[in-house]
Amino acid sequence: MSSNSFGKLLTVTTFGESHGPAIGCVVDGCPPGLALAPEEFRADLERRATGRSRFTSQRHEADEVEILSGVYQGRTTGTPIALVIRNTDQRSKDYGDLLDTFRPGHADYTYWQKYGIRDPRGGGRSSARETTMRVAAAVIAKKWLAERHGVRVRGHLVQIGDLVPRAFDWDAVETNPFFWPDAAMVEELEAYVNALRKSGDSVGARVTVVADGVPAGWGEPIYGKLDGELAAALMSINAVKGVEIGDGFAAVAQRGSAHRDEITPQGFLSNHAGGILGGISTGQALVASIALKPTSSILVPGRSVNLAGEPVEVVTKGRHDPCVGIRATPIAEAMVALVLMDQALRHRAQCGDVGAVEPRVPGRVE
Numbered sequence: 001m002s003s004n005s006f007g008k009l010l011t012v013t014t015f016g017e018s019h020g021p022a023i024g025c026v027v028d029g030c031p032p033g034l035a036l037a038p039e040e041f042r043a044d045l046e047r048r049a050t051g052r053s054r055f056t057s058q059r060h061e062a063d064e065v066e067i068l069s070g071v072y073q074g075r076t077t078g079t080p081i082a083l084v085i086r087n088t089d090q091r092s093k094d095y096g097d098l099l100d101t102f103r104p105g106h107a108d109y110t111y112w113q114k115y116g117i118r119d120p121r122g123g124g125r126s127s128a129r130e131t132t133m134r135v136a137a138a139v140i141a142k143k144w145l146a147e148r149h150g151v152r153v154r155g156h157l158v159q160i161g162d163l164v165p166r167a168f169d170w171d172a173v174e175t176n177p178f179f180w181p182d183a184a185m186v187e188e189l190e191a192y193v194n195a196l197r198k199s200g201d202s203v204g205a206r207v208t209v210v211a212d213g214v215p216a217g218w219g220e221p222i223y224g225k226l227d228g229e230l231a232a233a234l235m236s237i238n239a240v241k242g243v244e245i246g247d248g249f250a251a252v253a254q255r256g257s258a259h260r261d262e263i264t265p266q267g268f269l270s271n272h273a274g275g276i277l278g279g280i281s282t283g284q285a286l287v288a289s290i291a292l293k294p295t296s297s298i299l300v301p302g303r304s305v306n307l308a309g310e311p312v313e314v315v316t317k318g319r320h321d322p323c324v325g326i327r328a329t330p331i332a333e334a335m336v337a338l339v340l341m342d343q344a345l346r347h348r349a350q351c352g353d354v355g356a357v358e359p360r361v362p363g364r365v366e
């Protein structure tokens with residue numbers, strides 16, 4: 001009921017608070033025999049972590065994963081995989097002035113209304129710190145999907161504030177701290193985010209995730225649709241206010257004759273659907289995008305109320321991201337990978353005996 005877990009055959013439960021002693025997760029349902037070592041978590045956790053560039057929060061966490069269970073002699077055993085990361089750089093005094101204040105745009109007021117008690121240090125459970133464990137859990141899912149099915153899940157930014165890429169190159173994405181596919185714009189982005197930070201304000205962003213190699217047939221209609229579960233998983237990421245699958249809201253202005261992805265024996269002629277029809281993967285690239293709101297923790301003073309219901313002015317000190325969307329790419333990839341692995345296992349459970357069904361239409365014809 002309390003919804004700190006998700007998934008059906010691959011379940012992920014996360015626990016921990018931003019300024020507590022540790023954060024962790026339990027991944028249950030991973031098939032036995034997958035090679036898994038603590039070092040394998042490092043790359044994706046570094047991509048998401050704070051303090052790795054001048055353009056994100058300057059909190060410095062090592063984010064070293066300890067595997068507590070579920071792995072024996074370097075291989076998963078089929079039992080629950082428990083992972084833990086110690087918090088080492090909490091600075092709870094930054095929150096001293098905010099203990100009895102509901103920061104505007106944060107979950108402070110809603111957690112208080114729901115539970116009647118909250119851990120206000122660093123946002124407690126509602127902090128983006130929690131997303132660390134989603135990324136850790138998804139290291140397992142990404143590896144299993146790649147080895148078992150040849151699926152690759154990768155993402156990039158497509159908008160920061162009003163800036164959009166003028167060119168697209170997957171190879172550029174991992175060469176700059178913005179996950180930006182247009183290397184020629186990186187200096188412009190640096191200047192933009194520096195100016196934003198100086199002004200004490202923040203800005204939103206848009207991230208796109210693409211999963212290649214997903215075979216046709218994953219997804220469970222009616223209530224376990226692949227797009228429905230992706231939307232829920234992506235919407236559960238902190239600061240996400242919108243999710244699109246394929247063309248998403250742009251479909252409103254399209255004609256059916258343009259939107260439907262026509263099929264030829266050589267392949268689909270387009271991919272407006274984002275690789276999902278009827279809640280089931282088509283075999284085309286799966287494409288999902290998210291909109292992230294501007295960080296609510298900003299230096300620009302804002303109005304709110306305190307525990308006594310009195311008006312107060314709030315200025316959020318501390319080490320915050322001028323654009324939380326910058327670090328969201330690995331988190332969005334993680335949620336897509338976890339949903340895909342869960343759906344793959346569910347497909348195998350019910351339909352594993354169906355085998356190859358003809359005809360198999362190849363992906364998009366370029």
Ligand code: EPS
Binds near residue numbers: 049122
């Ligand atoms: C966050 C506020 C900042 C970020 C944190 C997310 O934490 P603090 O106030 O303790 O410096 O650094 O992000 C992380 C620590 C992380 O690992 O992502 C928030 O309010 O969500």
